[in-house]
Amino acid sequence: MSDIKKNLYYLYELPDYKVASDYSDVRGWEVIDADSRTIGVVDHLLVNKEAERVVYLDVEIDNSLIEDGHNTFQLPVSEGVHQFINKEGANHLIIPIGMANLDGNNKRVTTNHINSSTFAQAQRFKKGDIIDFGYELNVLRHFTGDHTVEESTSSGKQFYDRKEFDISKIRNI
């Protein structure tokens, strides 16, 4: 994670910014996957400063999901494609905001597009690690299953104009 994406910041790194009024600050909300399973809690918000909006939810995931991920790697190759080998202590992952739904009444984040298995196999990072663009691409490809997402789309704000970052631009993901 050496290629630091300068447009991506944790909200706490920008003391001059806050979640805009009329929008939910989802930090602390539970994250429920497509299988209705709680996979973790939103720990931080990653924002694109230029677009002035949140583009990823940084989720601290449950240990149970991590264990599921380990089990996945122990399966024979014939039973599925192995994804990322996560380091010990890596218990965070990011979810593109456009792939999440906010349930303000119950204060939880749901996603209809990512199931437990996909989460378990996603590449994770340790809290405090710098998130680079390569990691963003990996996550996006993993969650969308679209491995054609090219690095050439990495030019600043345009990358976050994808449907996965703003559900308002599409009807269905």
Add this chain to the structure above:
Amino acid sequence: MTVIKIEKRKPVWPLILGIGVVAVLFYFFSFNDKEETVQEVQFTEDLIGVTEFNRTVAAYVNFINEDTLKMEYNDSFSKEAFLRLVDATNAMAEEINVDISANMARVVKYVNRIKADPIETAHADDFRKAADILTNAVLKSMQQSKYPDLASDIVELDNASASVDPKKLILDQTYQVKTYFREAADLLLKMN
């Protein structure tokens, strides 16, 4: 639509500046209020002294307060002061409906003798007698009838009277004489 916008925090310094301005204005107006309060109090005191006070009592108190020759015996001042004190005491007794006429007649007898005595040879015996009667027979009866809280003031006035040595010339006891008049003025003020 899943969007979480962020926005720049509003700068805090205008708020701090505003609070500072409000604090300064508050302090300024509070300070002025205090001045006004003091003025009001002074006005009230003046009102008590001039309007609400019995005029005769006020005249005696003002006469004593206006005396600035603290260490110099002034014969006409002392005689005038005692006459005014008698008048003020009568007026106060009338206000509170206490009959002091008999004892006051005894006081007046000595006061008239003070008036007649030549200053050079006048001993303080008549002054002392007049002061003792006025204190312990007249003013004390008024205090006991209407002002139980002023018992200590009567004691102070009695002490002032007792400090006057009847065997000495009155012109040598300026401080004691004036102290008695001031204590009497204080007592009459409190009675009002």
